[in-house]
Amino acid sequence: MIQELDPRMSRRKDLLDIESLTRDELLFLLDTARPFKELFTRSVKKVPALRGKTVLNLFFEPSTRTRASFEIAAKRLSADVTNLSIAQSSVVKGESILDTIETMQSMKVDYMVVRHSASGVPAFVAKHTPAAVINAGDGHHAHPTQALLDTFTMQEAVGDLRGRKVLIVGDILHSRVCRSVSTAAHKLGMEVGVFAPATLIPNGRPDYMKVFTDFGAALAWQPDFVYLLRLQLERQAAHFFPSLREYHNIFGLTRERFQICSDQGMYIMHPGPVNRGVELVDEVLTYARCLINQQVENGIAARMAVLYWLQPATTVLPMEEDAIA
């Protein structure tokens, strides 16, 4: 079922962002995720592709869900997984990130899944280790596996994405999810719109990004997908936003706006976890075209595809038959 890798598709060492992937590579990863997802309908949800490999989940920023998703993905490929949650304070105290990486690299791990609150840390790590590095979210920069699972989910819903429209709603300026999703959508031929108040629209945004400053006008643009970004509650606490109630009124899928979406058959997406009553009203979650749970499921398949595709730069000798005691 899991086919051999397409020999014309050369493998990369790292997945750091969506920008560096070609359109063909993107499509290839989505194609590779599909048989992995089929695997989940079987009794034995496991393939031996990464047997004997070590995957390190190196999370400098806490994330139960993303960590679990990578962990389950790696185990379904038969890899051994070690989780390291490193409080950033302890890194700051006596040990630089580079020292941490070198320590972990010395343990000869094959894959490092890195999340950090500062942009650029996974790229820095990738430069200093032969292990394959996957960016699991860095600062405001990128979250490429999120974009893969999202476009995979969109493909499942409507097939070919060319000419389709996605509207991204929320704090565009600070969102690594928005950056990665919009880039992937554009590469796959979609039209990309964003809705945010003028103060949260980035200046150096790409030309293809259509900006709406009115939610009604954005919906009148008739997107196929309405993608609600998650409100980072800690940013709210820092008064970047007014109250949660006001956030809901400005950015939220209120009952009225949801009515428009469902009347037009728009799909609703959200990277999770949802703040109910903030980004959306509860009834969205039982809407037939709400794709939020599919996104989570597809997260495992997309991450399996990435782990399967990447190629650590570690020198490996062929396995000797008598190597096993």
Added chain:
Amino acid sequence: MIQELDPRMSRRKDLLDIESLTRDELLFLLDTARPFKELFTRSVKKVPALRGKTVLNLFFEPSTRTRASFEIAAKRLSADVTNLSIAQSSVVKGESILDTIETMQSMKVDYMVVRHSASGVPAFVAKHTPAAVINAGDGHHAHPTQALLDTFTMQEAVGDLRGRKVLIVGDILHSRVCRSVSTAAHKLGMEVGVFAPATLIPNGRPDYMKVFTDFGAALAWQPDFVYLLRLQLERQAAHFFPSLREYHNIFGLTRERFQICSDQGMYIMHPGPVNRGVELVDEVLTYARCLINQQVENGIAARMAVLYWLQPATTVLPMEEDAIA
């Protein structure tokens, strides 16, 4: 060694409490635990029964020991295990339990082991997921695997439990352990007595439960098993009980009471971990008929039996031969 499941014993999706099990199912689970326990005397303590299955330990209430017991049980069945310890505060903050469950379900886990401080959460989870759900303790409600391991341990000590007597001592009113153990004991034909001060005896208790309000009278009843409940120190802190010293004097197995137990050859049990000098004096722990360590060992075997027996409702296709890359 691990026999096929008895074809006449249909499988259930969830284990939420003892009440919903028939006597035959209870006996069947105890019979199934036995060969798993024998497995622990072997060099390779592992069977492939759950290979390719994912077990999620979803603990909303911290518990090192119970979590470790389920983790080891699942790994000895060759399942892949992912631990999620979720602080209840974070659930309260922005994400309902249902959303958490749906997220985890979307990852297509096969089994969810759920502990929560609120009664009914595992049942709620079970309704919303095709995964098999095991209640690992919910509020004051139930702790069914504890009751299984306890009655398994009693069986090992004396064989057939019919007509045997168990005395449960402590805060009967608030104990999920008491509720599950007493129900299982009753279903297996035992006489059940409880000792607690009048204020901690539940009003709606079952008719079969014999109530003692004097420890001496309870021991004169000549139970085969004296089951000491654990004092929940946090309840003590909330002044439900007087001082630890006074708790020991009222509920504890003091030197004098222990003398009576050992003179009569009574077995001593406790769900662990013991508060030494509170529920019992130290010498109990070296008493030949103290079963506390057997209870822990049997916890693994009983939990393996439960995992082996339950049947997730997920649709599974037969494994294709060529599914393995």
Added chain:
Amino acid sequence: MIQELDPRMSRRKDLLDIESLTRDELLFLLDTARPFKELFTRSVKKVPALRGKTVLNLFFEPSTRTRASFEIAAKRLSADVTNLSIAQSSVVKGESILDTIETMQSMKVDYMVVRHSASGVPAFVAKHTPAAVINAGDGHHAHPTQALLDTFTMQEAVGDLRGRKVLIVGDILHSRVCRSVSTAAHKLGMEVGVFAPATLIPNGRPDYMKVFTDFGAALAWQPDFVYLLRLQLERQAAHFFPSLREYHNIFGLTRERFQICSDQGMYIMHPGPVNRGVELVDEVLTYARCLINQQVENGIAARMAVLYWLQPATTVLPMEEDAIA
């Protein structure tokens, strides 16, 4: 590749310190680590030696790195690993260490890796469990796997260690690393020197230990290896040491002292993680004869050798063919 254990080398149940190992056993463990290290250059970094065995990482003192090293080592031997991080406060509260051990032993784990801030705890554990116990660091007492990986690393650098010199620098008095490394080095025929201020030199030190109270004189002794102990920052906080700056001036490998080391081709070692600018200046880390990363890599191999060699005292019956369901 992984050879059979030398039949003339009888196996031990525990590894608690270096003192109790014979020179032959030490050399045997170093020889055994070598093929495990070669394994890391292969595609499948795994052997089935400990399949079906359970390894428990029982850490009463937090240590991300050492825990990860043991976890990866055990998984590369195909063991199942369960991590338990037990806050010492919770142990103190209601449960003695012995009760914790008995609980874990009742789960029939085969190996316990124990770290504790109090000297003697792993030995105490070893007496009370048939599981094989590995001391992963206890108080000021011992850290034997550190000594194994260190002498293994020295062997890789220079071959036979007889007649070679190692200089250990830092808080000799309170260092379990120093105690274990110096003992191993001596058993392997090395000369051992230490540099520390007079107040941090132990009174009951062994005769073979050459004491320097001047760093310059210590380097003039021309050691092959300069081994920098890690400053325990919490000790610094307790004012055992003056400021970090002053520590660096007294104990640190300053630019000037490093110049002497590199001119003479001395190897630099450190148990990690390094406090940059405290025990050493940054340029040491890129020095060709800085062995710090090799030490980490060799930690996995050395711990695999120990797990492979030790023999739990649990009674095991031969595996029956029909034991697998």
